[in-house]
Amino acid sequence: MSYKLVCAGCSKTVQDEYTLLCPHCDSILRTEYEGPFKPLEEPGLGRYRSWLPVPDDFTYPAAPVVYKSEGLANELGLNNLWIAFNGYWPERGADLRSCTFKELEAPPTFARAKACGAKTMILASAGNTGRAFAYVGGKLGFPTVVLIPNACRETFWLPEEKADCVKLIAVDDADYFQTIQVAERIGKLMGFQREGGHKNVARKDGMSIVVMAGYEVMMKLPMHYFQAVGSGTGALGSYEFYNKLFTSGVREKMPKFHLVQGSPFIPMVKAWRDGRDTIVPDDFPQECQDPGYLIGLFAKVLTNRSPPFGGTGGVHEVLSTSKGQMYGVEEEMAKIAGKMFERSEGIDLVPAAQVCVGGLLKALDEGEVGKDDEVLLNITGGGEARYDKEVGKKLPNFDFRISGPDALDDELRWPFDE
Numbered sequence: 001m002s003y004k005l006v007c008a009g010c011s012k013t014v015q016d017e018y019t020l021l022c023p024h025c026d027s028i029l030r031t032e033y034e035g036p037f038k039p040l041e042e043p044g045l046g047r048y049r050s051w052l053p054v055p056d057d058f059t060y061p062a063a064p065v066v067y068k069s070e071g072l073a074n075e076l077g078l079n080n081l082w083i084a085f086n087g088y089w090p091e092r093g094a095d096l097r098s099c100t101f102k103e104l105e106a107p108p109t110f111a112r113a114k115a116c117g118a119k120t121m122i123l124a125s126a127g128n129t130g131r132a133f134a135y136v137g138g139k140l141g142f143p144t145v146v147l148i149p150n151a152c153r154e155t156f157w158l159p160e161e162k163a164d165c166v167k168l169i170a171v172d173d174a175d176y177f178q179t180i181q182v183a184e185r186i187g188k189l190m191g192f193q194r195e196g197g198h199k200n201v202a203r204k205d206g207m208s209i210v211v212m213a214g215y216e217v218m219m220k221l222p223m224h225y226f227q228a229v230g231s232g233t234g235a236l237g238s239y240e241f242y243n244k245l246f247t248s249g250v251r252e253k254m255p256k257f258h259l260v261q262g263s264p265f266i267p268m269v270k271a272w273r274d275g276r277d278t279i280v281p282d283d284f285p286q287e288c289q290d291p292g293y294l295i296g297l298f299a300k301v302l303t304n305r306s307p308p309f310g311g312t313g314g315v316h317e318v319l320s321t322s323k324g325q326m327y328g329v330e331e332e333m334a335k336i337a338g339k340m341f342e343r344s345e346g347i348d349l350v351p352a353a354q355v356c357v358g359g360l361l362k363a364l365d366e367g368e369v370g371k372d373d374e375v376l377l378n379i380t381g382g383g384e385a386r387y388d389k390e391v392g393k394k395l396p397n398f399d400f401r402i403s404g405p406d407a408l409d410d411e412l413r414w415p416f417d418e
């Protein structure tokens with residue numbers, strides 16, 4: 001392992017004990033690596049391990065696939081559209097079977113946790129993060145506890161039968177944000193390693209593998225980078241990767257970050273377009289206090305109510321430094337964009353990725369992107385329908401159920417009392 005953890009606030013170096021925040025000033029942490037970015041000669045995620053916070057034997061068989069688009073590029077009149085595909089697409093060699101780029105963050109997170117002595121991982125998810133961690137944790141034999149809002153339970157699937165070391169817990173009457181809070185409480189009570197979300201450097205760096213692969217294949221940086229965001233952790237990771245490249249001596253311009261949310265849940269879009277670096281209650285749809293409402297939304301994985309927007313190293317900084325833009329995409333437009341992608345490229349997209357393609361359409365409408373500009377489109381999930389047809393999604397049984405976000409400590413302890 002040859003990385004350092006450095007505080008984004010006070011710049012102090014911090015010893016990594018799966019540390020989530022700076023012990024001196026509570027700011028987020030960033031990794032620093034020795035030497036230039038240089039992918040290794042091996043397949044899968046191990047290729048990028050010299051710039052991941054993982055031990056030297058880290059491997060994982062699948063990775064993102066980056067290619068230059070012809071189909072969608074022609075439809076949109078773009079001459080330099082590059083697609084970073086995360087999901088299942090056998091002809092392209094894409095084999096992330098959870099069909100989400102969250103499968104990029106899970107392997108380095110488990111590797112970091114293991115190196116730091118953690119025994120059990122706990123996290124909350126509205127769907128795709130939980131699926132990726134349950135799948136990868138099961139494959140690695142790493143005890144993993146995943147909490148899901150009960151309303152998301154019916155659509156929760158796994159690429160394979162659930163492993164015994166993975167426990168799934170449904171939380172009644174809770175949305176994603178409240179489910180995270182319950183997971184935090186269980187983590188503290190039981191001494192489980194809390195995954196940490198955007199505070200987890202392995203997660204940020206793992207998600208940035210998309211832009212690592214983009215840089216490797218394009219051999220330069222794009223002018224524009226497009227991604228759908230819920231919390232924005234993937235965008236933060238990508239931004240940090242580009243900054244590390246510059247620090248290592250690469251002389252290129254920071255790509256413009258174009259970040260997309262699904263209307264009507266667009267708190268970051270509203271704040272950004274309003275010129276604010278803080279999110280206010282009015283940025284949320286009124287109905288969103290009701291957990292069932294969020295879960296009924298088209299792109300429900302993009303509905304984090306507490307994203308790291310303002311402050312040092314937050315999404316606002318990424319947008320202002322990169323002269324970026326944000327877009328809100330309605331369900332109808334996302335579906336049109338998704339159909340266009342499927343028809344022109346030949347693979348189905350998950351809702352969040354449809355929202356992202358919708359964001360590209362809006363950016364073209366608004367004149368933000370020129371026809372010869374290099375564009376990197378992060379397709380954060382796809383091939384799910386294809387996977388279901390060819391292999392079959394598995395609907396796992398849940399191990400426990402918690403009565404709600406305000407459940408007492410005893411109820412949070414009991415599933416683990418043996």
Ligand SMILES: [Zn+2]
Nearest residue numbers: 007010022025
């Ligand atoms: Zn600090």
